[in-house]
Amino acid sequence: MSRPPPRPDHADTATAAQDRDAARGLAIDLLVGVLNDGQMLDEQPFAQHSTPEQRARARRLVLACLRDLQRADAVLNPLLRKPPPPHLHALLRLSVVEILTLDAPAHAVVQAAVTTARAQQGGSAMAGLVNAVLRRAATTEAQTWAALPPGRLPGWLRRRLGAAYGKDAVAGIEAAHHAGAPLDLTLPPMPAAERDALTQALDTAAGPVQALPGGSLRLGAGVQVSALPGYAEGRWWVQDAAAALPATLLAAQVDEAVLDLCAAPGGKTMQLAATGAQVTALDRSARRLERLRANLARTGLVAETVCADALDWQPPAPVDAVLLDAPCTATGTIRRHPELPQIRKPAGLQALTDLQAQLIDTAAGFLRPGGRLVYCTCSLLPQEGEDQLAAALARNPGLTLAPHPPLPLGAPAAKGGWRTRPDDPALADGMDGFFMVLLQKA
Numbered sequence: 001m002s003r004p005p006p007r008p009d010h011a012d013t014a015t016a017a018q019d020r021d022a023a024r025g026l027a028i029d030l031l032v033g034v035l036n037d038g039q040m041l042d043e044q045p046f047a048q049h050s051t052p053e054q055r056a057r058a059r060r061l062v063l064a065c066l067r068d069l070q071r072a073d074a075v076l077n078p079l080l081r082k083p084p085p086p087h088l089h090a091l092l093r094l095s096v097v098e099i100l101t102l103d104a105p106a107h108a109v110v111q112a113a114v115t116t117a118r119a120q121q122g123g124s125a126m127a128g129l130v131n132a133v134l135r136r137a138a139t140t141e142a143q144t145w146a147a148l149p150p151g152r153l154p155g156w157l158r159r160r161l162g163a164a165y166g167k168d169a170v171a172g173i174e175a176a177h178h179a180g181a182p183l184d185l186t187l188p189p190m191p192a193a194e195r196d197a198l199t200q201a202l203d204t205a206a207g208p209v210q211a212l213p214g215g216s217l218r219l220g221a222g223v224q225v226s227a228l229p230g231y232a233e234g235r236w237w238v239q240d241a242a243a244a245l246p247a248t249l250l251a252a253q254v255d256e257a258v259l260d261l262c263a264a265p266g267g268k269t270m271q272l273a274a275t276g277a278q279v280t281a282l283d284r285s286a287r288r289l290e291r292l293r294a295n296l297a298r299t300g301l302v303a304e305t306v307c308a309d310a311l312d313w314q315p316p317a318p319v320d321a322v323l324l325d326a327p328c329t330a331t332g333t334i335r336r337h338p339e340l341p342q343i344r345k346p347a348g349l350q351a352l353t354d355l356q357a358q359l360i361d362t363a364a365g366f367l368r369p370g371g372r373l374v375y376c377t378c379s380l381l382p383q384e385g386e387d388q389l390a391a392a393l394a395r396n397p398g399l400t401l402a403p404h405p406p407l408p409l410g411a412p413a414a415k416g417g418w419r420t421r422p423d424d425p426a427l428a429d430g431m432d433g434f435f436m437v438l439l440q441k442a
Contacts, residue, residue, distance in 0.1 A: 019054055021112060024094065026050055026058035028116075031065060031090040034339040041339055052226075060222060065097040066338035067178050070151040072096040075140050079133045088126055091116055095130075096137050100145045106138035150178035151338075156346040157331060157381075164382050165421070172423030173380070176430040181336035183219040184212070186239040186267065188274035188299070198236070201229035212427065213408035214248065216241040234299035239267035240336070242420040242431040245407050246323060246376040247271035249418070249438050252279075256320040260303070261310045261363060264288030266295045268323055269303050277321075279303035282310055311362055318368035326356045328377035328384045332433025335422050353383055360392045364399055367441040372402060376436035380422075385435025386415040392439075402440040410434070 026046060033039040041062065046055050065072065072093045083089055095113045098104040113134055118127040152158065153174060161170050185202075187195060199217060203209040205228055210218040218241070219228075230236050247268045252258045254276035260269045263281035265288060272279045273296070281303045283289045289307050296303055306313070329352060334340045356377070363373055375392070377384045393399060401416050409431060410420035417437030422430045 017112075019051070020057070021116070022050060023054045023057035023061065024091075024112060024116060026054060027061040027065075027094055028087055028090045030058060030062045031094060032086045034062070034066065034342055035090070036086045038343050040337070040343065052224075056224060061094055061098065061102075063180070063338060064101050065094050066342070067151065067180060068097050068101050069093065069342075071145065071148040072100075074148055075100070075137050075145070076133065079136055084126075084129065087120060088117060088130070091120075092130065092133060092137075095134050099134075099138050100140060100142070106134075110134045110138065150174055151341075153177075153334075154341050154344075157341070157344075160381055160383075164380075169421070169423060173421065173433075176422035177335045177338065179335065179430065180221055180338075181240070181432075182221050182429045183223050183225070184239060184241045184244075185217045185219070185236040186244050186271065187215065187217065187236045188270070188301070190235075198230050205229050212241050214241060214244060215408075216244055218429065232298075234301075237267060237270055237295060237299060239271075240333075240432040241409060241427070242332075242434045243267060243378065244271065245409060245418070245420065245434065246325065246374050246436045249404060249407060249436055250321055250323050250372060250374040251404075252277040252321055257315075257317070259315060259319050259322045259363070259366060261322060261324045261359065262326060263305075264292045266292035268325060270295060270299055270301050272323065273301040273303045280306060280315070280319075282306045282308055282313065284309040311358060315366050319366055319371060320368060321372040321374075322363045322366055323374045324359055324363045324376070326359050326375065326377050326384075328352055328356065328379040329381060330378050331380045332378040332420075332422070335430060336432070349381070349383065353388065356384060356388055357391060357395075360388070361395065364396055364439070364441060369441060371441045373399070373439040373441070374436060375439065376434055378432055378434050380433040385419065386413050386417065389417050389435075389437050390415055398442040399439045400442065402438040404438050413437075 030041060030044055033044045075096055076092055091113055095109050098109045099106045110131065114127045114131045117130040120126060158170060161173065199209050206219050206223045212218050225231060225238060252272045252275045256277045258272050258277040258279050260272055260279060260281045262283060263269045264283040264285060269279060269281040269292060281292060286307050289305055293305055329344050329349065330340055360375055367373060379385060407418055409426060410418050413419040413435060417435055420431050420434045422433055424431060
């Protein structure tokens, strides 16, 4: 005779509820930091007492909310006479997304939100508002919610991308942003049997694993990275498949002197170091450089690290190759950083393109005769890619486009160089948007 399933332990149930409530509180602070303070998610500190699981849950909730922010507001706005205070507004938006996107039980979400609102400033009045609004919002039919269009890019960005790629491409890019990003892993060179065994271990732990053109491995989203096989041993690192292409394009060789400028957090540094090149990784952020050093230590790869501004620094001798991953609007990474449309403004574009031009000229000055330079940005904007290339060639007669074999992802850019886009049908789950070009010094 089969036994009935064990009843859930009340202590375990209470702990799970407390974890969810704690994660919701963290998520509120994160969302307010993005929407009201203009802070990137990665730049915001978590409460010291929070657990890794609570932080991961909070981050997943905020990412889902940011992707569906316009749909959540379409449901909430008719139910609100005026915008509520920032933390209360964040609570409402997060709760709507929990119910309608993440399929959480409506009654549990409403009850938890009311409890959270009661603890905030305003007490019972705010709790009553939350209760009334969310109960009505929860009646939204799944078909109605699904029929709402995915979030549109800000007008300034939409116009520029439309001019560059066309209306249909912009719609495809927005759909890719809404879908989010899977988890891509870069592996250093290793024997085929070792790679197969690692792939099988990853597939067993968090599969299915997809082998991508170029050698990256792709897992589904929502995986706890530090718990995956091979993480602690440094046998791979997280890096979008498109982000792995610039180092492939540079094709560093054993014992070459290679500079990685604006290097943190170090994905490209590790790729370069894995070739056997003598790599110097430079970044002006001491905090981000610490993360790069930690990644090198975990993977057992070796590179010299320098905390400096590339515009105020000189290498001790000319180098064989430079990889310049220049600061940019990062519009090619919105699918994994959906807070970017809330933060990036067109007023900052000119300053970025001016800085990129300075960095290209500086990097070219670091090269020995015949040396190679890869310039890349994780941007979809031609101003930071194709236009920047044309201007650099005009300013630097000693630089020329260098021929190279086709890369495994993306396509040749219209004015030279190589481009990837989130809406590229070559990968079912998309990839980040990058521009990259290989240049050679005469």
